[in-house]
Amino acid sequence: MSSLRGDKMRECALRELHESQIPDLIALSKRLGWDYEKPELQTVFRTGHLYGHVTAFGRVISCAAVFPYGNQLASLGMVMVDPDYRGLGLGRAVTKQCLASTPKMPVTLIATAEGKPLYEKLGFKTVDRLHKLIGPYHAPDQHDLPLPVDVEMTPVQDDHLNDVLRLDSMAVGQIDPFLSPID
Numbered sequence: 413m414s415s416l417r418g419d420k421m422r423e424c425a426l427r428e429l430h431e432s433q434i435p436d437l438i439a440l441s442k443r444l445g446w447d448y449e450k451p452e453l454q455t456v457f458r459t460g461h462l463y464g465h466v467t468a469f470g471r472v473i474s475c476a477a478v479f480p481y482g483n484q485l486a487s488l489g490m491v492m493v494d495p496d497y498r499g500l501g502l503g504r505a506v507t508k509q510c511l512a513s514t515p516k517m518p519v520t521l522i523a524t525a526e527g528k529p530l531y532e533k534l535g536f537k538t539v540d541r542l543h544k545l546i547g548p549y550h551a552p553d554q555h556d557l558p559l560p561v562d563v564e565m566t567p568v569q570d571d572h573l574n575d576v577l578r579l580d581s582m583a584v585g586q587i588d589p590f591l592s593p594i595d
Contacts, residue, residue: 425466426464426465429462429466433472436472440492443494444492448490459479460489463476463478463513464476465497465502474494474505475492477510478511480514483517485518485520487520488507488511491503491506491521507531522542523538
């Protein structure tokens with residue numbers, strides 16, 4: 413574990429995070445104006461590895477997650493640093509920890525404007541752009557969407573799993589082992 417000291421002699425250690433720290437991750441997310449909630453974070457812990465800096469008092473002040481897709485590709489996400497602890501290199505350290513946990517594997521990420529300079533310093537290159545719109549959830553009625561007349565929108569059912577896996581495989585280049593069919 414590495415220790416860092418800020419202006420107020422605050423100490424923290426970089427370590428793997430666990431589900432018991434979900435309340436701290438939700439609080440950190442809210443401080444940054446992000447919208448992570450318990451069910452989503454439980455899924456993150458089941459499908460990825462989270463690392464972060466924890467203060468001597470046990471509070472999570474940074475985090476990053478890495479999601480391996482088998483042994484050929486990984487995705488980096490959830491890179492967050494508490495505003496009171498920025499400028500100490502926590503973002504860089506937690507991101508490097510994630511990258512070290514996936515050696516010899518290509519890693520992809522979706523960067524915010526704030527994180528882009530850090531990722532570029534670590535060797536990431538922009539290959540495309542993604543836009544995320546955040547708003548209140550509205551379950552659309554089929555008539556709300558301008559669908560072609562030969563397209564019907566239906567809820568996803570258990571028997572659609574193989575089709576979903578095929579689409580996911582096309583998107584990431586291989587089947588995600590965490591999405592494999594349940595026998």
